[in-house]
Every structure is written in structure tokens, then in C-alpha cells.
Amino acid sequence: MAWQPEREPLQQLVGYLKDALSGHDQNAQRYATMMLGQAKSSPATANYLAYILSDGPLLNDLGLSPSDSVLVRSSAAINLKNTIKASIKAYPQPSLLYIRSLALSALQDHNSQIRSFAGSVISEIVQKGGILGWPELLPELIALAGNHAGNISPETQEGAMSAMAKVCEDNKQSLDKDYHGQRPLSIIIPKLLEITLSSNPKVRAFALASINTFIPETSQSILASLDAILARLFHLANDPSDSVRRNVCRSFTQLVDVRPEKVKPHMGGLVDYFVLQQRNTDDPDLALDAAEFWLCVGENEQLCPSLGPYLGQIVPVLLESMVYDEEDILRFEGEADNADQEDRPEDLKPQFATTKTPRLATNGQLGTNGEATPSAINGDLLTEDDLSEGEIEEDDDGNAGNLEDRWNLRKCSAAALDVLASHFHGAVFAVTLPYLTENLRHPDWTNREAAVLAIGAVADGCMEAVMPHLPDLVPYLLSLLNDREPVVRLITCWALGRYSSWASHLQDSSDRKRYFEPMMEGILNKMLDRNKRVQEAAASAFANLEEKATKGLTPYCGPIIRQFVQCFGRYKDRNMFILYDCVQTLAEHVGPALAQQGLIDALMPAIIQRWSKVSDRSQEIFPLLECLSYVATALGDAFSPFAIPVFARCIRIIHQGLEEYVRSINNATFDKPSKDFLVTSLDLLSAIIQALDNGKAAELVETSQPRFFDLLLFCMEDPSNDVRQSSYALLGDCAVNIFSQLQPFLPALVPVLIQQLDLDNLQDQDTEQGFSVINNACWSCGEIAMNEDAEMGPYVEQIYQRLVGIISNPEVPTSVNENAVIALGRLGVHCSQSLAPHLGEFGRSFLLIIGPVEYTEERAHAFLGFNRTVERNPQAMEACLLDYFKASASFARHSNSNLNNRGNVAESFQRNLVGYKGLIPNFESFLQQLPERDVEKLRGSFNL
Helix, strand or coil, rough: CCCCCCCCHHHHHHHHHHHCCCCCHHHHCCCCCCHHHCCCCCHHHHHHCCCCCCCHHHHHCCCCCCHHHHHHHHHHHHHHHHHHHHHHCCCCHHHHHHHHHHHHHHHHCCCHHHHHHHHHHHHHHHHCCCHHHHHHHHHHHHHHHCCCCCCCHHHHHHHHHHHHHHHHHHHHHHHHEEECCCCCHHHHHHEEEEEEECCHHHHHHHHHHHHHHHHCCCCCCHHEEEEEEEEHHHHHHCCHHHHHHHHHHHHHHHHHCCCHHHHHHHHHHHHHHHHHHCCCCCHHHHHHHHHHHHHHHHCCCCCCCHHHHHHHHHHHHHHHCCCCCCHHHHHHHHCCCCCCCCCCCCCCCCCCCCCCCCCCCCCCCCCCCCCCCCCCCCCCCHHHHHHHCCCCCCCCCCCCCCHHHCCCCCHHHHHHHHHHHHHHHHHHHHHHHHHHHHCCCCCCCCHHHHHHHHHHHHCCEEEEHHHHHHHHHHHHHHCCCCCCCCHHHHHHHHHHHHHHHHHHHCCHHHHHHHHHHHHHHHHHHHHHCHHHHHHHHHHHHHHHHHHHHHHHHHHHHHHHHHHHHHHHHHCCHHHHHHHHHHHHHHHHHHHHHHHHHHHHHHHHHHHHHHHHCCCCCCCHHHHHHHHHHHHHHHHHHHHHHHHHHHHHHHHHHHHHHHHHHHHHHHCCCCCCCCCHHHHHHHHHHHHHHHCCHHHHHHHHCCCCCCHHHHHHHHHHHCCCHHHHHHHHHHHHHHHHCCCCHHHHHHHCCCCEEEEECHHHHCCHHHHHHHHHHHHHHHHHHHHHHCCHHHHCCHHHHHHHHHHHHHHCCCCCCCHHHHHHHHHHHHHHHHHHHHHHHHHHHHHHHHHHHHHCCCCCCHHCCCCCCHHHHHHHHHHHHHHHHHHHHHHHHHHHHHHCCCEEEHHHHHHHHHHHHHHHHHCCHHHHHHHHHHHHHHHHHHHHHHCC
């Protein structure tokens, strides 16, 4: 007998579903959410949810209003999808068939939101159950969407095609697999092409969107159909539906990346088409999709030159599109002075620790390399009506709550202009100049603002063409910093930042006074603008200027620091983040110049005051700790008055983070803590240990509670790559600066280090970051090995096997190989006797990999250890002896006389070369196999 719902549990479930999405009673919402979670354990729950989604007859007896009915059914769909995701494999076959049937029936619903949710449920079933688990689905959806018999309602066609689009989006790879000699995609693509001829515009749009899902995958099924797809795109290019034309634009943009040679012959007609679509003022989304075509073509080396003859058409439409639209004008015009208003919680973006450059033995430096991108948190219900026809739901809009940060036509057009300027240079500026002349001094602020945006957009690509105009342009831009409209002041800060490289590299002192200093002063002053968004833009522009001017800012540190201190006193929470960036960028580039007592007395109290206000669990702690890392490095031992409380707080944050992580592992009700608390604290500890006098750093470590190296050991075993990367950097810094404190803990730490060097522990999905961890582990291993008291003897064999495993693996990145051979060489400084028997195995690889490495102390250490190993087993080098002599000559030719241990290394080369002179029977003939310049260098430097 078929399953039938019972009224009482149905009514209970409907009540919970309604309360779970209600924002009026939070207690009821929490209780409903808890009860729904418990209900998932019942096998019948999925049946009930499917029944509610499909508007089963019993729902009519529950007295739901039409709006409540849609709400409850939507909630049922969401819960059904999550239940399927978690436990579909446990469903009995009758239940699964029942859910499938009702989900398909819901595609016929009159409400588009319900149809959309039904499609999501169907797609989830396919994802979890596989294509072969529901083989009749795709033919049925295609039949409903295609309406060949002419008896399918428009709503059902749309629901079926919407579901098909979701299935395609969520199952791209599965649909292109070979099943018994057949690929579903090879059948689907022709069917979708047929459906793009539907009389229903929504169906046409969804069908083309489904095809677009597969174009970037460049599968054989797509490539075989490219000509047919192109023909259909040209047929649909003038479709009356904006949504269809949006998808046409997307198709061509994707084809630029996949098969540019298919696009190139049609470029003239495509330029006319995309210019026309971008000028569609009725549909800004269509205009945006059109504008992205220019950006994509501009970044394609093969296609970009073909735009040259059409710049006169393309650049003007980009400039037109950079003017704020009416909605933005209403939002921004007359924007109030708000610098004294507190930020709202929604104004604050999620913060993340920056991704670091691994420690490299080739330069020994720690830097930053870009920022992690915040992910979106969007709890809103997205309905089919919220999407344009044929658009598939996307959850990756990380700035859904901040209109200024959203990607839009204006930003895309400016980015496209930037890309085209970088390729065509003066030709783009020639087309842009009349627009600038007409609009820079325009009485309408929107035109002025767009003209300034254009000036900034062409800065990098058209610098030579713009330079003759800069003596007049820069003073005018500086005057716009006082424009009545905050939006104009904002964009002017950004544009000036784009020209800061030109100004900061002016050689003539009078030119610097005329242009650079006013630019710097103007941007600095705007950091205290009356408007918070202008403050942010100015701070960002000043950070950009700091990057370009570098040490050139040293004479101006006084006024810069004074302005920063005022900003610390006036900024609200959001702008504090960019202020930290300004401080750390200045510290990074002027370095010890900040260590003047007057500057320290001004800056540090402002930072410490903010430090005392920020809680250990605040996301503001990430950029603050990163900022302090750079400041500590710049101040050196002058940071010591602030080190004790800062060091202790980092220890506390790490301890709390580790405890919270263990708690979350043992109890699933606790959330896992963010690893960024550990990462930024570890990095600041590294900076302090490097900055302070070794004795002071040692005292901080010795008095740490909990014990410093106990915490470090836990961090070295943390599952997070970022945490381990920072941990091994800190381990190496301890080896360099406070070895006496590290030494007693080496028996516990070294085995963990050896385990980290094992390539078999790399996770496939995290290989790049995993190699960064191994990089730092190699570097720290080398630093430990350099100390005679490390007593590495018991570990040499294991370390050797791990390092050789790295340098003999062709998939290992170059930088990791270089760090590994340097660690291996340094291991030989005090353990050459243990390495000597293996010399024949690694000698050639060592010389090959270390050859291109920069001549540093670390490289010299590596050769010292390698030479000592060679000295113990000279015969093992027979197969690569010429390479060794070449390396000897290269060392003599390139090594810096300032290297601390150059003499020791040179003596070790000397001993070995003289030894080989005695071993090789016809030494002169052997030398003649080397390049003449190498022979001369060897004779002159090593008395051969």
C-alpha cells in the first residue's frame, strides 16, 4: 500500500516549518529549528516534506493563508534538500520513488518559487544518487521543456527547464562521464539546442544557460557541437528577450577563453553587437554581461589585437558606462558627513589572516602575498523571480550586503578600459582624451567623477601618453580632493594613488616638491575627511603610494606618523582595518627609520591604546597582530618596552585557540574556532623574537605560561596548513635567535618536523599550501642543523631520506627543492660523516638544484656542509665531478666578499680541489673539459 501522511504529525511539521522561517519570535524559531533537526532522524520525515512541497490535499484543511502556504512549502523544500544531502542512501526504495514523483509534480506548480525549489530538490537527488540512479529523469525533463506535443503548460515547461539547468550546473562532470560507451552530455547538448527554439522566452534562456554551464569544461561533447552552438548564438543574438541575449553574451565570452579562433573571424560583427547590448539602458545586467566580453577579450593574448581597429567604437561605450546611473546618483548625491557616526555591524567585513610567502633559504624573508577572500553568508530565500530568465542561482556573491562593493557595469567598464589601455597604450588614450577634455571640469559631478575614474583606469597602460598632461592634470586632481561631493573626493584619492608611482620616482627635487609632496600631503589630509568612505579611499591610496615610494618616504615619517595617530583617534571600526595596512606598509618599507624615539613615542601609544580595546576574539585582532608584526620588525630592539604584554597576549590567544579546537573535536555542539587567531599570533611571536636582543627574547620564551615550546609543538601538528606554515617559520626563528631555549625541546620537536617533510602526507586538494608548509619545514630544519649543539646525529638518516624524497620528485616546486638541498647541505656542516655514504645518490641533484640559487649566507652554509661531505667521500662524485668544479668556479666568481663565512667555504673548496688534483691522473686534461673562464677562475682563486 502506498504511503499516506497522518494529519497530526503533518500539522506539527507544518507548524515547525512556519516558525523556522519566522523572524518575529526568535524563541519559537529556535525551538522549531531544534524540532526539525530531531525530525530528520525519522525515515518518514522526507516523505512528509515532499508531501508538503507538492501541496498535498491535507494541507487545505490546515487553514494556511496563501502566503503562509508558500512559506511553509518553501521551508519544506529547503529541509528536504538538506535531508537528501545527509541521508538519501538510507531511504527505502518506495520512499525514494515517492519523493521523486512529488518533486516532479511540483515543477507544474503555478508559483515560480515553488517550481524553483522543486528543481533544487531534484538536482540534489541526482547529485547524491548519481545519473544512473534516476535514468528516466533527463528524458522526462527534456520532454516537458520541449513540449513537442503542444500540451504542456508554460509553467511546467519553465519548471522543467529550470530544473534541468540546476541538474546541469550541479552535475557537470557526471553528465560528461562514459556510461557503457555513451556520454549523457553528447545527447543533452543537441536536445538543449532544440529547446533554445522554444516559443517560451524563459525556456529559451534556461536552455542556453544550461549549455553555458558546459562551455568552460571544454569536453569532447561541447567541442563536437561548437559549430552548431555558434550558429544558434547568431540566431538568438537579436532575440526579443533580454535574458536570452544575456546568455548569448555569456556564451560568446566563454568561447573567448575556450576557442578564441572560433570567435576571431566574427570580431567585426561582434563588436557592433556588444556595443549595442552594452548601451541597453533598460537592463543593466545585460549591459554588464556585454561589458565583460571586452574584459575577457582584452585579457586574451590571441584575440586582443583584433580589437585595435574598433577602439573608436569600444572605448566611448566603456566611458559612457562609467557614469553613475540614476539609482546610484540618488544614493550618493549630497552624501552626508558621517565620520563621527559609529559603524553598523553590517558595515564590517569578515577579516582573515593574509596568505604568507613561505620562508626561503634563498632570501630568508617573510612577506605577504595577497589576501584571502571573504566568503558569503546569505540567509535570504532566493526565488526564481529574483533571477533573470535563464540565470542559475549563484551563492558566491561575497558582497551581497554592500552595494558599493558589488561588481557592476561601471566597475567592469573601468576594468576593461584598464586592460585595453595596457595593450594598446596611446591609442586608447587618444580616444579617451576628448572625453576627458569635455568632462573633467563638467558642472555635473557625475561626469567629473567618471572622467577621474577614466584617468585612473588608463594610468598603468597609458602612462607615457598621459605624462605630458600630468603637470596640469595633477594640480587639478588635487583641487578635486576638496570637491563638494564625497564621491568625487573618493575617486580622486584612488586616481592619485594610481599615479603615485610616477610622482614618487621623480628625480628632480623641484619636481618632487611640486608634484610628489602635494600629492602625498593631499592624500594624507583626506585620510581625515568628513566622510568615512573618503577616509577609506584615501587610506587605500596612501598605502598604494607607500608601496611605490618605499624608502623615499623616510624623510616624511614625522608628518605621516602624526596623521596616522590622529586617524587612530578618530576612525571607527571599519576604517581601522585599512589604517593598520597603512602603518604596516610604512613599517615594511622604511624599516629602521621608524625606530627614532620621537616617532615611537607618537605611534606606539596610539597602537597600544587600540590594542587594549580589541578583544581576543574580535576579528580586528587579525590585522592588528599583522600590523604589529611589521612594526616590531621595523623597530627592532626598540620594540622591547612593548614586548612583554604583547608576547603574553599572543601566548594566551594561541592557548585559547588550541583549547577551543580540542573542545570542538570532542563535542560537536561547539563551533571550530578560526585558525587565523593562531596564525597571526604565531607570526607576531616570530617578529618579536627576530626583533629583540636575543637575551630579551629568550627571557620572554622562558617565562611564558603555558610553556612556549609545548604550544608550538601542538601548532606544528595542527591540521591547518596555514597554522603549520607559521609554526615552522617560528621554529626556524627560534633556532636562529634563541637556540639555547629551543635545544631541550628538540627531542620532541624534531620527530614532528621529520614527519612534516614526508611528501606522502600532502593532501591532493591542498597541494600548493602544503608545499609552503614543507618549504618552511625545510628552512627550519636547516637552521637547526647549523647549530653544533643540536645533536642531529640520531635523526640524520630519517631527515636525509625525507629531503632526498623531495629533491627527487619532479612534481615538487622549484622553491621547495632549493630549500630542501640547502637544508641537506647545512645538515652536512656537523653531520658530514653520516651523509658521506649517500653522496653518490644526491651529489648531482644537489649541484643541479642549487646552481640558480642566489648567493646568500644560507647557500654558503649549504656548500660548506656539502664540501665537508665530499671531503669524506671524494670518489662518490665521479659521475658529476665536472659539475662540482663548475660550481667551485661559480662560487669564486659570484659569492659576496661580505658573506660572514666566505673564508671557511672557500677553504673547504680549496681542500677538495687540491685533493682531486692529487687523485685525478691527468688533471690538466680534465681541466680542459671546463669552459676557459672557469679554468682561469679556478687557477686564480684556488691555486690550481
